[in-house]
Amino acid sequence: MRHIISVLIENESGALARVSGLFAARGYNIESLTVAPTEDATLSRMTLVTYGDEMIIEQIIKQLNKLVDVVKLLDLSDGPHIERELMMVKVRAEKSNREEMKRMADIFRANIIDVTDCSYTIELTGAGDKLDAFLKAVNEDLIMEVVRSGPLGISRGVKGLGL
Amino acid sequence: MELTGAEIVVQALKDEGVEFVWGYPGGAVLHIYDAIFQQKAVQHILVRHEQAATHAADGYARATGNVGVALVTSGPGATNAVTGIATAYMDSIPMVVITGQVPVPFIGSDAFQEVDITGITRPCVKHNFLVKRVEDIAETMAKAFYIAKTGRPGPVLVDIPKDVTDPSVRVPYAYPKKVSMRSYKPVEKGNVRQVRKAVDLMVKAQRPVIYTGGGVVLGDASDELRKLIKHTNFPVTNTLMGLGSVAASDKHFLGMLGMHGTYEANMAMHEADLIIAIGARFDDRVTGKLAQFCPNAKIVHVDVDPASISKNVRVDVPIVGQVKPVLKDMLKFLQERKTAPDAAALKEWWGRINAWRSVDCLNYANSDKVIKPQYAIETLHKVTRRRNFYLTSDVGQHQMFAAQFYPFEKPRRWINSGGLGTMGFGLPAAMGVQQAFPKASVACVTGEASIQMCIQELATCSQYDLPIKIVLLNNGYMGMVRQWQEFFYDKRYSHSYVDALPDFARLAETYGHVGMTIESPGDLEAAYKEAFSLKDRLVFMNVIIDPEENVYPMIEAGKGHHEMHMSPHLSAERELA
Ligand SMILES: Cc1cc2nc3c(=O)[nH]c(=O)nc-3n(C[C@H](O)[C@H](O)[C@H](O)COP(=O)(O)OP(=O)(O)OC[C@H]3O[C@@H](n4cnc5c(N)ncnc54)[C@H](O)[C@@H]3O)c2cc1C
Ligand SMILES: Cc1ncc(C[n+]2csc(CCOP(=O)(O)OP(=O)(O)O)c2C)c(N)n1
Numbered sequence: 260m261r262h263i264i265s266v267l268i269e270n271e272s273g274a275l276a277r278v279s280g281l282f283a284a285r286g287y288n289i290e291s292l293t294v295a296p297t298e299d300a301t302l303s304r305m306t307l308v309t310y311g312d313e314m315i316i317e318q319i320i321k322q323l324n325k326l327v328d329v330v331k332l333l334d335l336s337d338g339p340h341i342e343r344e345l346m347m348v349k350v351r352a353e354k355s356n357r358e359e360m361k362r363m364a365d366i367f368r369a370n371i372i373d374v375t376d377c378s379y380t381i382e383l384t385g386a387g388d389k390l391d392a393f394l395k396a397v398n399e400d401l402i403m404e405v406v407r408s409g410p411l412g413i414s415r416g417v418k419g420l421g422l
Numbered sequence: 423m424e425l426t427g428a429e430i431v432v433q434a435l436k437d438e439g440v441e442f443v444w445g446y447p448g449g450a451v452l453h454i455y456d457a458i459f460q461q462k463a464v465q466h467i468l469v470r471h472e473q474a475a476t477h478a479a480d481g482y483a484r485a486t487g488n489v490g491v492a493l494v495t496s497g498p499g500a501t502n503a504v505t506g507i508a509t510a511y512m513d514s515i516p517m518v519v520i521t522g523q524v525p526v527p528f529i530g531s532d533a534f535q536e537v538d539i540t541g542i543t544r545p546c547v548k549h550n551f552l553v554k555r556v557e558d559i560a561e562t563m564a565k566a567f568y569i570a571k572t573g574r575p576g577p578v579l580v581d582i583p584k585d586v587t588d589p590s591v592r593v594p595y596a597y598p599k600k601v602s603m604r605s606y607k608p609v610e611k612g613n614v615r616q617v618r619k620a621v622d623l624m625v626k627a628q629r630p631v632i633y634t635g636g637g638v639v640l641g642d643a644s645d646e647l648r649k650l651i652k653h654t655n656f657p658v659t660n661t662l663m664g665l666g667s668v669a670a671s672d673k674h675f676l677g678m679l680g681m682h683g684t685y686e687a688n689m690a691m692h693e694a695d696l697i698i699a700i701g702a703r704f705d706d707r708v709t710g711k712l713a714q715f716c717p718n719a720k721i722v723h724v725d726v727d728p729a730s731i732s733k734n735v736r737v738d739v740p741i742v743g744q745v746k747p748v749l750k751d752m753l754k755f756l757q758e759r760k761t762a763p764d765a766a767a768l769k770e771w772w773g774r775i776n777a778w779r780s781v782d783c784l785n786y787a788n789s790d791k792v793i794k795p796q797y798a799i800e801t802l803h804k805v806t807r808r809r810n811f812y813l814t815s816d817v818g819q820h821q822m823f824a825a826q827f828y829p830f831e832k833p834r835r836w837i838n839s840g841g842l843g844t845m846g847f848g849l850p851a852a853m854g855v856q857q858a859f860p861k862a863s864v865a866c867v868t869g870e871a872s873i874q875m876c877i878q879e880l881a882t883c884s885q886y887d888l889p890i891k892i893v894l895l896n897n898g899y900m901g902m903v904r905q906w907q908e909f910f911y912d913k914r915y916s917h918s919y920v921d922a923l924p925d926f927a928r929l930a931e932t933y934g935h936v937g938m939t940i941e942s943p944g945d946l947e948a949a950y951k952e953a954f955s956l957k958d959r960l961v962f963m964n965v966i967i968d969p970e971e972n973v974y975p976m977i978e979a980g981k982g983h984h985e986m987h988m989s990p991h992l993s994a995e996r997e998l999a
């Protein structure tokens with residue numbers, strides 16, 4: 260099963276390596292991992308997406324909790340939550356397909372954030388499958404470069420991850 | 423009080439009540455060594471290889487329960503210490519290892535003797551720190567000790583760049599009285615409702631077994647465990663790491679379980695309807711094939727580390743907490759109950775267990791011509807039983823024979839590397855124990871292969887007058903390897919013969935010790951007696967044993983508890999009868 264886990268971790272050098280090292284050393288799957296400081300500069304918040312059966316996910320959560328730098332974590336998959344991922348796609352946008360690209364961006368509620376004579380850079384936010392759908396919809400030959408952030412997650416309602 | 427970084431390191435050790443530091447100097451720790459030179463409270467023991475510094479600190483920690491401390495330089499000093507750190511990590515031993523590092527501005531430049539030791543050790547420490555400011559040393563040291571000894575204990579490494587201990591920089595010093603970390607809050611007591619659930623199962627059980635491990639030793643809960651056993655009349659088995667937490671002479675004790683465990687312990691586990699696991703981690707040497715592990719049992723598991731619970735085996739009643747308070751609660755709730763454990767069922771259960779016992783699975787064919795390793799250990803027990811005795815071990819057959827044939831009556835008396843199985847552990851660990859208990863009798867049982875992995879420490883023993891008794895069970899083989907090759911590789915003894923052995927007795931003598939070579943079973947007891955009567959001397963006993971004795975019983979890796987190989991001697995005996 261796919262799980263998305265949010266982790267509050269001390270913002271210290273080596274903290275990220277402890278998490279990634281844990282996944283490598285114990286052979287856990289890691290699909291994506293994003294990390295950035297929080298509003299409290301001494302803390303970072305990490306979102307990671309992993310796969311595994313129930314026993315493995317339980318171990319992943321326990322092993323993460325066991326890391327001395329980890330302050331708190333929440334398996335978002337346990338409850339209602341929202342996921343968003345940011346993608347930037349650079350596409351060839353020359354005379355013939357400039358209009359078409361613009362239309363496509365509009366349909367997906369994406370923004371064109373950089374323009375040259377021959378390219379657009381399109382910014383798109385949404386759940387992962389929406390980003391996938393966009394990439395599918397665009398002619399493959401026109402895609403020059405894609406960068407995705409990996410999902411971020413937050414739980415719905417009052418429940419959440421805080422100190 | 424204003425101190426230099428180096429003085430802060432040493433002062434922090436004093437404030438932690440550290441008596442001994444095992445170490446080896448080098449460029450990056452010279453300032454610290456200078457501070458050590460100028461004081462007396464903390465005694466530094468100079469080893470001959472950094473691996474031994476960590477093993478000695480580890481042995482000290484296992485025997486005393488205190489945090490062991492080692493100090494090594496950057497680069498090769500630090501990498502040499504890694505085996506000892508990993509050894510302590512696998513067995514959850516509280517230890518603080520201080521490593522020197524190149525000066526902060528040089529970090530990352532491939533400077534002379536630079537290694538990323540926090541990176542290298544990350545997977546084999548409980549935690550590690552790189553201290554970049556002199557102002558942070560005291561607090562970091564306090565955290566290191568706190569983390570090492572609380573919760574599930576383990577080694578903590580503190581990496582200190584040379585410029586941070588610069589003698590020209592002084593800062594105010596105050597050692598934190600209390601450590602509190604928002605990210606690290608170890609649990610103490612177990613959840614009372616869970617303990618009650620466990621007690622419900624215990625009073626209903628027909629075929630219970632208590633299976634305990636290193637956690638009972640580490641958590642100093644041997645008394646509580648013994649009370650629980652007395653109250654319940656339940657059978658108990660120990661892992662290799664748990665030996666001594668129940669008196670081996672207690673009739674409730676079934677011996678060790680697992681790969682080289684007793685027939686009765688493994689059969690009882692296999693047939694049990696309730697397993698009460700206490701401070702044990704369901705290691706693969708213990709469980710064998712998971713699918714066949716305790717097929718009919720409900721499992722209660724007490725462990726301070728939630729990650730140990732349901733890691734390999736799903737448990738029915740998890741109890742996260744320190745063994746000591748949990749066992750106290752368990753006993754209290756049992757005593758409050760009107761219904762006691764089912765006496766009739768237990769009687770029947772004990773009947774079955776005693777039938778398994780009567781197989782006498784450790785029985786061996788002794789000889790009057792060649793010394794059998796089993797006999798060597800039994801005789802060691804005979805000679806040392808009334809002494810204040812500690813036994814350390816290296817890794818191999820001799821370790822298993824010691825575990826099977828030396829009946830330990832108290833915890834912290836049997837000191838060996840179980841999780842990592844580190845050859846070379848025995849002698850330096852004995853140094854740590856002897857340093858802690860100068861008056862005690864400390865012996866190290868070893869093999870001719872293992873001893874050569876840290877034999878240079880005979881010099882350390884000379885320098886510090888450590889009267890350790892080394893019992894080398896010399897079979898001329900890496901016996902444990904040879905046994906597997908005999909069983910599983912058609913006796914193709916690939917590189918397991920230990921050729922070109924030195925004359926160990928003479929080697930010991932050149933280090934200033936007493937050496938003995940013992941070849942005949944008839945001479946063994948007298949030799950031991952003589953050795954142990956030499957109170958102030960290290961005696962190296964090279965005991966020449968049967969080269970091809972095997973350790974029985976044995977469960978092959980990946981087999982179930984009921985599929986033990988028994989000694990061929992037993993079946994021969996049975997056929998005769
Ligand atoms: C050659 C060789 C052969 C071996 N054969 C065997 C064998 O036949 N049988 C055998 O048993 N072992 C054997 N071993 C050892 C084996 O590899 C493991 O080291 C051992 O089984 C682990 O013991 P344990 O489960 O007691 O765990 P330990 O490693 O001692 O772990 C202790 C557990 O207790 C917990 N704990 C620690 N402190 C506390 C506390 N205060 N309160 C609560 N919980 C706590 C920890 O979290 C951990 O889960 C062998 C080793 C070697 C080298
Ligand atoms: C450092 C290290 N290297 C290799 C091994 C694998 N190993 C386990 S037991 C053993 C043989 C030990 O031989 P010896 O010390 O003579 O003991 P014996 O089994 O003969 O009693 C070996 C090589 C190990 N445990 N540790």
Ligand SMILES: [Mg+2]
Nearest residue numbers: 869870899901
């Ligand atoms: Mg040998």
